[in-house]
Amino acid sequence: MIDIRSLLGGEADSLLGHVCAGIPRDGLHLPGPDFIERVHRDSDRKPGVLRSLAQLFDHGRLGGTGYLSILPVDQGVEHSAGASFAPNPLFFDPENIVRLAVEGGCNGVASTLGVLAAMARKYAHRIPFIVKLNHNEMLGYPNIYDQTPFASVRQAFDMGAVAVGATVFFGSPESRRQIQEVSAAFAEAHDLGMACILWAYTRNAAFKHEGVDYHVAADLTGQANHLAVTINADIVKQKMAENNGGFNALKFGKTSPRVYDALTTPHAIDLVRYQVANC
Numbered sequence: 001m002i003d004i005r006s007l008l009g010g011e012a013d014s015l016l017g018h019v020c021a022g023i024p025r026d027g028l029h030l031p032g033p034d035f036i037e038r039v040h041r042d043s044d045r046k047p048g049v050l051r052s053l054a055q056l057f058d059h060g061r062l063g064g065t066g067y068l069s070i071l072p073v074d075q076g077v078e079h080s081a082g083a084s085f086a087p088n089p090l091f092f093d094p095e096n097i098v099r100l101a102v103e104g105g106c107n108g109v110a111s112t113l114g115v116l117a118a119m120a121r122k123y124a125h126r127i128p129f130i131v132k133l134n135h136n137e138m139l140g141y142p143n144i145y146d147q148t149p150f151a152s153v154r155q156a157f158d159m160g161a162v163a164v165g166a167t168v169f170f171g172s173p174e175s176r177r178q179i180q181e182v183s184a185a186f187a188e189a190h191d192l193g194m195a196c197i198l199w200a201y202t203r204n205a206a207f208k209h210e211g212v213d214y215h216v217a218a219d220l221t222g223q224a225n226h227l228a229v230t231i232n233a234d235i236v237k238q239k240m241a242e243n244n245g246g247f248n249a250l251k252f253g254k255t256s257p258r259v260y261d262a263l264t265t266p267h268a269i270d271l272v273r274y275q276v277a278n279c
Helices: 004-016 035-040 047-057 075-085 094-103 113-123 153-158 175-191 218-230 246-250 268-277
Strands: 070-073 108-111 129-132 163-170 195-202 235-237
Touching (some): 070 094, 094 108, 094 113, 108 163, 113 129, 175 195, 195 218, 218 235, 218 246, 218 268
Parallel strands (some): 070 108, 129 163, 163 195
16 A cells, blocks of 8 residues: 555645635546546547547556556657756667556657657557657757647557647747647547647746746646647646746736635645636
């Protein structure tokens, strides 16, 4: 048995004993073995998309629980292969990335077109593949923070991937174009019966204000989540909220006082519940 209390250490009482007063438990769609039935079945998604989601949810150590553990490794593009893999050169070999996911019992492995295409015939039937379609390429100088398409949905489909993934930097000057690109890609993927995962990150230099990093504010990331599901993402990857009040501090956008005094508190669980509720 895992001793959760000892793992949480000094935070155990605060986390395990917390009672949420803002958004009630029954107001959320919680993970469970029937998650696809409850959440996705009655949408406009084709049966093939439901099958692909089931392949992800039913694979690996967490299969059948409604929880997912996906190994994402696109750092070779996002941060440079040298910075990412030089500490452990075995991972310059794409096979070892996939083997790590297989041996770790992950639900799936998400990586670049190059990594997964090189391993498709050997591993696509052994673990669900998720092809990351766009990246922030870091060799261009000076660096810019944008997401550029590197792969097509058809390439992902042809290699046997069950899902595609993409990132949108919500709040960035390029976000409108990214939303259009990813929305079109997700529509094509759904038409082919593939699931869609969005990394819904906020990105704007102005979001760091007076010493506080509002890139992880519950109100801003919650809205990013809302936009993510609006373009039909089946699964949303979001950073856990660490603070709140981004709209108010930056004096832009529209919000409500209830976001801060009724639906959330400064407690980490309440902030994450607000993020989830926006999905």
